[in-house]
Amino acid sequence: MIYLDYSATTPLDPRVAAKWMDVETRVYANANSAHALGLASKAINDASLAVMAGFFGVPVESIIPTASAVEANNFALKGLALKYPKKRHVIVSALEHASLIGAAGYLAHQGYDVDTLPLTPQGLYDVEALDTLIRPDTLVVSLTAVDSETGSRQPIESCAERCRLHHVFFHTDLTQLVGKGSFDLSHVDLATVSAHKVYGPKGIGLLIKKPHVGIVPLLHGGHSVTPWRASTPPNGLLAAFAEALRLAHDEADQRLAIVQARHDQVIAGLRQQSRVTINQASQALPHFVNFSIVGTRPEEGLRYFSDHGICFSSKSACSGQDEKSVSVYAITGDEALAISSYRLGLSHLTTVTEIETFLSVLADYVGTL
Numbered sequence: 464m465i466y467l468d469y470s471a472t473t474p475l476d477p478r479v480a481a482k483w484m485d486v487e488t489r490v491y492a493n494a495n496s497a498h499a500l501g502l503a504s505k506a507i508n509d510a511s512l513a514v515m516a517g518f519f520g521v522p523v524e525s526i527i528p529t530a531s532a533v534e535a536n537n538f539a540l541k542g543l544a545l546k547y548p549k550k551r552h553v554i555v556s557a558l559e560h561a562s563l564i565g566a567a568g569y570l571a572h573q574g575y576d577v578d579t580l581p582l583t584p585q586g587l588y589d590v591e592a593l594d595t596l597i598r599p600d601t602l603v604v605s606l607t608a609v610d611s612e613t614g615s616r617q618p619i620e621s622c623a624e625r626c627r628l629h630h631v632f633f634h635t636d637l638t639q640l641v642g643k644g645s646f647d648l649s650h651v652d653l654a655t656v657s658a659h660k661v662y663g664p665k666g667i668g669l670l671i672k673k674p675h676v677g678i679v680p681l682l683h684g685g686h687s688v689t690p691w692r693a694s695t696p697p698n699g700l701l702a703a704f705a706e707a708l709r710l711a712h713d714e715a716d717q718r719l720a721i722v723q724a725r726h727d728q729v730i731a732g733l734r735q736q737s738r739v740t741i742n743q744a745s746q747a748l749p750h751f752v753n754f755s756i757v758g759t760r761p762e763e764g765l766r767y768f769s770d771h772g773i774c775f776s777s778k779s780a781c782s783g784q785d786e787k788s789v790s791v792y793a794i795t796g797d798e799a800l801a802i803s804s805y806r807l808g809l810s811h812l813t814t815v816t817e818i819e820t821f822l823s824v825l826a827d828y829v830g831t832l
């Protein structure tokens with residue numbers, strides 16, 4: 464099987480797996496225990512949190528481990544809403560992950576106003592529109608850092624600056640950016656991250672929350688790694704996540720060079736196919752390739768590829784597959800392209816041969832149409 468769906472999830476790096484097993488089997492005491500083994504666990508956890516804080520350039524007390532990015536997104540919106548009950552307005556974008564849209568929808572159900580920031584014809588956030596949308600009762604502006612379909616790197620830094628000027632909290636979902644590109648969190652108040660998109664384990668994410676931001680915990684039950692989320696500290700998962708981030712940092716240039724080469728190879732091949740339209744977004748990360756085959760239904764196309772040993776997707780794994788792609792529609796304005804789009808997720812693990820095989824199966828598929 465050829466896997467070209469690295470934006471949905473990544474395999475666990477064997478070096479990260481080794482770290483996870485080592486810590487989980489050797490340093491297993493509860494880090495909240497006062498005895499010597501508990502203190503040893505706490506020391507390991509503190510070292511993991513310090514690596515994470517260094518990676519994101521935030522104070523160590525900003526790192527709140529969660530079980531996933533879904534949890535972190537829910538925590539950000541609902542935790543802020545509980546803390547600042549007089550602020551009843553939220554701004555999101557149409558590019559958000561289902562968990563963010565779901566949390567905002569929950570607030571809307573409680574009577575909150577939820578506005579959607581418009582996109583420019585390039586599919587990027589209309590930063591200036593924030594000035595008109597932000598109100599005295601705006602609680603938070605929450606905007607994802609990367610469009611998970613086309614890979615467009617969104618101007619989150621400028622949005623964060625705007626929010627700072629208006630004294631409104633800014634939250635960003637960094638899940639699709641970590642390990643793929645750089646970012647600056649100086650003006651960002653809260654951010655969401657997931658380990659399994661960066662060759663770490665599934666089952667751990669982070670909510671980054673700067674110290675000046677108030678929040679009410681969603682899970683009560685005592686002080687854990689932080690006062691903000693209860694549960695026994697997952698020593699092995701924390702160490703594994705920290706290791707995945709360390710490797711992403713140390714190998715960033717090599718990984719990017721390989722991904723860029725594979726991206727260029729795919730694009731050159733797609734250009735040979737007259738039935739294929741490449742949906743090229745502005746500021747797109749090379750890890751994403753979005754294309755449409757007008758007249759096809761993605762679920763049928765994907766089945767053909769899967770039957771020929773190639774796995775990728777049409778949209779984010781968490782979105783409804785029957786709807787048109789908001790992102791593709793934003794950049795093309797073309798309904799036919801937006802309902803027939805496919806997404807490849809590339810990695811430094813992707814090989815030249817895998818791309819050749821994909822292109823050859825694509826040519827066969829197009830030949831069947």
Ligand SMILES: Cc1ncc(COP(=O)(O)O)c(C=O)c1O
Binds near residue numbers: 471611658
């Ligand atoms: C932008 C974004 N946010 C959140 C998530 C959810 O991540 P997790 O599986 O850690 O909950 C994903 C992954 O599907 C994602 O792409």
